[in-house]
Amino acid sequence: MLIPNTEADAAYVIRNAAADRKPLAICGNNTRGFSRANQPAEPISSRGLTGIVDYDPAEMVMTVRSGTPVSEVETALAANRQMMAFEPMDHRGILATKGEPTIGGVFAANVSGPRRFTAGAARDSLLGLRFVNGRGEIIRAGGRVMKNVTGLDLTKLLAGSRGTLGFITEVTFRVLPVPPAVETVVISSLDDEMAAKAMAAAVALPVEISGAAHLPASVRSRFINGRLPDGEATVLRLEGLGPSIEVRAQKLAAVMEAFGPVATLGMERSLTLWREIRNVVPYADGTEKPLWRVSVAPSAGYHLVSALRLEAGIDAFYDWQGGLVWMRMEADPEAELVRRYIRALGGGHATLIRASEAAHAEIPTFEPLPDAIAALSARVKEKLDPAGIFCSGKMGG
Amino acid sequence: MPQPIQFLPPKQDVLSRRATIIDDLRGLLPADCVIHEARELVPFETDAFISYRRMPLAVVLPRTTSQVAAVMKYCHRYGIPVVPRGAGTSLSGGAIPQEDAVVLGLSRMSRIIEIDYANRTATVQAGVTNLSISEAVAVDGFFYAPDPSSQLACTIGGNIGMNSGGAHCLKYGVTTNNLLGVKLVLVDGQVIELGGKHLDAAGYDLLGLVCGSEGQLGIVTEATVRLIAKPEGARPVLFGFSTSEEAGACVADIIAAGIIPVAIEFMDKPAIEICEAFAKAGYPLDVGALLIVEVEGSEAEMDATLENIVEIARRHQVMTVRECQSATEAALIWKGRKSAFGATGRIADYICMDGTVPLGKLSYVLKKTSEIIDRFGLRVANVFHAGDGNMHPLILFNANDPEEAMKAEEAGNEILKLCVDAGGCLTGEHGVGIEKRDLMRHQYTPAELSQQMAVRAAFDEGWILNPSKVFPLEGRG
Numbered sequence: 001m002l003i004p005n006t007e008a009d010a011a012y013v014i015r016n017a018a019a020d021r022k023p024l025a026i027c028g029n030n031t032r033g034f035s036r037a038n039q040p041a042e043p044i045s046s047r048g049l050t051g052i053v054d055y056d057p058a059e060m061v062m063t064v065r066s067g068t069p070v071s072e073v074e075t076a077l078a079a080n081r082q083m084m085a086f087e088p089m090d091h092r093g094i095l096a097t098k099g100e101p102t103i104g105g106v107f108a109a110n111v112s113g114p115r116r117f118t119a120g121a122a123r124d125s126l127l128g129l130r131f132v133n134g135r136g137e138i139i140r141a142g143g144r145v146m147k148n149v150t151g152l153d154l155t156k157l158l159a160g161s162r163g164t165l166g167f168i169t170e171v172t173f174r175v176l177p178v179p180p181a182v183e184t185v186v187i188s189s190l191d192d193e194m195a196a197k198a199m200a201a202a203v204a205l206p207v208e209i210s211g212a213a214h215l216p217a218s219v220r221s222r223f224i225n226g227r228l229p230d231g232e233a234t235v236l237r238l239e240g241l242g243p244s245i246e247v248r249a250q251k252l253a254a255v256m257e258a259f260g261p262v263a264t265l266g267m268e269r270s271l272t273l274w275r276e277i278r279n280v281v282p283y284a285d286g287t288e289k290p291l292w293r294v295s296v297a298p299s300a301g302y303h304l305v306s307a308l309r310l311e312a313g314i315d316a317f318y319d320w321q322g323g324l325v326w327m328r329m330e331a332d333p334e335a336e337l338v339r340r341y342i343r344a345l346g347g348g349h350a351t352l353i354r355a356s357e358a359a360h361a362e363i364p365t366f367e368p369l370p371d372a373i374a375a376l377s378a379r380v381k382e383k384l385d386p387a388g389i390f391c392s393g394k395m396g397g
Numbered sequence: 398m399p400q401p402i403q404f405l406p407p408k409q410d411v412l413s414r415r416a417t418i419i420d421d422l423r424g425l426l427p428a429d430c431v432i433h434e435a436r437e438l439v440p441f442e443t444d445a446f447i448s449y450r451r452m453p454l455a456v457v458l459p460r461t462t463s464q465v466a467a468v469m470k471y472c473h474r475y476g477i478p479v480v481p482r483g484a485g486t487s488l489s490g491g492a493i494p495q496e497d498a499v500v501l502g503l504s505r506m507s508r509i510i511e512i513d514y515a516n517r518t519a520t521v522q523a524g525v526t527n528l529s530i531s532e533a534v535a536v537d538g539f540f541y542a543p544d545p546s547s548q549l550a551c552t553i554g555g556n557i558g559m560n561s562g563g564a565h566c567l568k569y570g571v572t573t574n575n576l577l578g579v580k581l582v583l584v585d586g587q588v589i590e591l592g593g594k595h596l597d598a599a600g601y602d603l604l605g606l607v608c609g610s611e612g613q614l615g616i617v618t619e620a621t622v623r624l625i626a627k628p629e630g631a632r633p634v635l636f637g638f639s640t641s642e643e644a645g646a647c648v649a650d651i652i653a654a655g656i657i658p659v660a661i662e663f664m665d666k667p668a669i670e671i672c673e674a675f676a677k678a679g680y681p682l683d684v685g686a687l688l689i690v691e692v693e694g695s696e697a698e699m700d701a702t703l704e705n706i707v708e709i710a711r712r713h714q715v716m717t718v719r720e721c722q723s724a725t726e727a728a729l730i731w732k733g734r735k736s737a738f739g740a741t742g743r744i745a746d747y748i749c750m751d752g753t754v755p756l757g758k759l760s761y762v763l764k765k766t767s768e769i770i771d772r773f774g775l776r777v778a779n780v781f782h783a784g785d786g787n788m789h790p791l792i793l794f795n796a797n798d799p800e801e802a803m804k805a806e807e808a809g810n811e812i813l814k815l816c817v818d819a820g821g822c823l824t825g826e827h828g829v830g831i832e833k834r835d836l837m838r839h840q841y842t843p844a845e846l847s848q849q850m851a852v853r854a855a856f857d858e859g860w861i862l863n864p865s866k867v868f869p870l871e872g873r874g
Binding site: 056057058059060061081082110112116117120121123124133137138139140141143144145146147148149150151152153154155156157159160161165176177196200203204205206208240241243244247248295296297298299300320323324346347348349351366367369370372373374376377379380381382383384 | 513514515516517518537538539559560562566570571573574583587589591593594595596597598599600601602603604605606608609610626627628629649650652653655657694695697698701702753754755756757782785786787820821822823824825826827828829833837840841842844845846848849851852853854855856867868
């Protein structure tokens with residue numbers, strides 16, 4: 001494994017690899033399972049590039065070298081009562097991987113959690129980055145200000161490109177204050193369809209919901225040590241100043257009572273619950289059972305699951321108001337079926353987060369793209385990596 | 398003295414085939430969709446960056462995506478430049494045509510296709526105005542967040558081209574953060590859909606790349622945007638300070654305290670006077686600088702947040718704190734701010750800068766800006782989105798005095814370089830256009846510019862789409 005200790009070293013190594021057409025598999029600490037190379041390739045890790053470069057809490061902006069552990073970033077932020085608003089999930093539970101997730105990996109895979117549907121994804125908080133392209137050139141994109149339309153937004157392009165377009169060496173992102181108070185309103189015993197309706201009604205209210213998930217009976221007991229009320233749990237998060245959260249929780253509960261029995265969890269349990277939802281705790285089960293992460297329109301999520309239930313053994317729960325569906329398949333991944341239903345329901349995409357090696361070898365991890373977009377994506381990749389040496393994962397070839 | 402901004406030399410072969418091209422376009426589109434009479438072309442000569450104008454070869458105003466695709470396929474085949482245009486409100490010359498170009502105007506594609514409350518999305522054609530989306534959903538308690546000052550006129554297609562912001566994006570983000578999907582006509586006429594009603598589309602974030610690409614990667618004909626539930630209430634409050642520096646420092650302290658209002662707008666004395674004369678919004682005239690801070694939520698929430706802000710403002714010797722007493726008064730406060738550019742235009746010609754700087758550098762950059770302006774013997778009015786460091790110095794000049802006009806441009810360039818050197822960027826929300834094109838080298842290295850142009854080439858190898866914009870004309874390879 002190549003572990004450059006400076007950006008200049010990384011550029012040198014990559015320039016040489018490009019000259020020799022030697023494939024490289026870019027990674028951080030391999031906790032997210034996206035580094036399966038589609039050809040033999042030498043791993044190159046960002047883990048030698050560590051440390052917080054610049055952090056001014058007053059400006060709510062942080063610049064960090066890409067191999068810095070997420071935990072180090074979170075500790076520094078917490079000391080100033082700040083956070084990454086997009087709540088990046090930790091994949092180690094569901095994938096049974098070891099090691100420290102890196103901040104570069106968070107942005108390279110555009111990893112976001114429950115707050116994503118209101119506060120944006122990792123890519124929305126990312127203000128700028130530095131990367132080494134496939135020619136071994138050091139490129140800066142974006143900057144450290146919130147508004148920036150100076151040239152093409154290569155920052156967005158690199159975010160979520162999973163090491164196929166460039167080796168990210170440094171990221172600059174916006175952070176937000178940690179809300180002083182958190183509350184969760186739980187509506188019990190709704191089926192998936194009613195839950196979708198309740199969540200849609202809730203987010204239409206002027207109470208600023210920052211989390212909306214539905215946890216069917218099959219997963220309910222896996223959260224906060226089984227302390228959620230009995231039956232299905234539809235959970236809505238409120239965050240902000242203490243007194244205002246109380247008032248908003250009352251307003252929300254008053255409307256939600258029309259759907260089902262309502263309870264609140266209090267701050268401590270709320271913090272645990274949403275961390276567990278973020279980390280997909282019910283499926284951190286030590287198995288290799290196929291696990292899909294599906295992104296669809298919020299109103300399509302439960303349709304997808306109920307259609308699949310008729311044809312396959314599945315277990316599922318919903319985040320992002322129903323638009324993010326975590327689906328664990330009992331046996332076969334049923335990729336063809338899953339992807340066909342998603343298309344039929346108005347589009348979206350499914351990522352095979354976990355499966356046996358055999359299944360991974362056969363099934364594309366990422367949603368296959370329509371021909372015109374695939375061709376365009378390949379042209380874009382060619383412009384960043386002309387020698388085609390960044391092959392980790394399966395995106396863009 | 399700097400030279401006037403250059404355009405690409407017109408392609409002689411395209412100019413010489415003008416009559417044929419117009420005939421062909423009339424074959425592709427209904428007769429009323431093709432404009433070619435000189436007198437009818439005049440309104441398309443320039444946009445809100447009025448210092449420059451070029452007569453286009455023709456203007457097409459298609460009504461459907463397939464008509465747009467037909468035009469693109471034709472222009473691509475014959476190497477005819479295409480300049481996309483929404484409402485022509487660009488402050489950086491993004492929609493200014495060139496003599497050999499077909500202007501592709503989206504103004505007739507102005508239909509709201511679908512409002513979907515269950516998914517909180519609106520799907521609209523590109524020529525829909527920014528404000529009309531919010532107006533269509535207001536009665537049901539929703540709004541579309543990005544709110545550029547020109548929102549009454551500007552189109553969502555243009556907003557996507559420039560990744561437009563506005564006063565309220567401090568809390569809700571700019572266009573790219575509120576855009577879920579687009580229908581995009583590629584340079585060769587192929588139509589693709591990026592994103593949709595779901596979040597984070599599969600594959601590379603091409604949607605993120607297209608947003609803010611100034612019409613250089615394709616023509617957006619439809620967009621799906623995020624709707625947000627309107628807060629219970631919103632209240633703008635005026636804070637008057639003795640100096641711009643105090644006001645700037647107060648902004649930095651508000652943010653540093655972890656308070657994120659919906660908007661923090663800044664006006665200096667000249668801007669206050671200009672806006673007050675125009676809008677009669679009740680702005681205090683005895684202060685050196687003004688902040689409009691808007692908070693939202695329930696009455697109790699607004700009170701609590703305001704209390705904290707007032708306390709911070711007192712530390713900066715705030716002279717006036719004025720809460721508005723009615724919705725009418727609130728609307729008037731915003732009217733004054735949003736008409737700032739128009740009101741300035743009544744008293745002088747101006748160019749509007751759009752550099753963005755880190756918050757901690759606001760006071761420093763304001764001070765340096767006034768030094769630069771003094772040195773050139775010009776006048777400036779500052780009115781901008783302070784909460785996110787997006788500055789808008791309006792440099793006043795007389796367009797009938799060519800020497801003064803060039804001085805204004807030169808001063809503007811110095812101010813933008815100052816923003817970059819302070820750790821910021823050339824443009825926060827107006828786009829590079831032609832105006833800041835030649836300053837791109839001040840912000841990016843040759844390798845960085847080459848990389849951006851290479852990615853551009855993945856979409857438009859032959860520089861057909863809005864070719865005189867964004868990237869310096871020399872060194873395009």
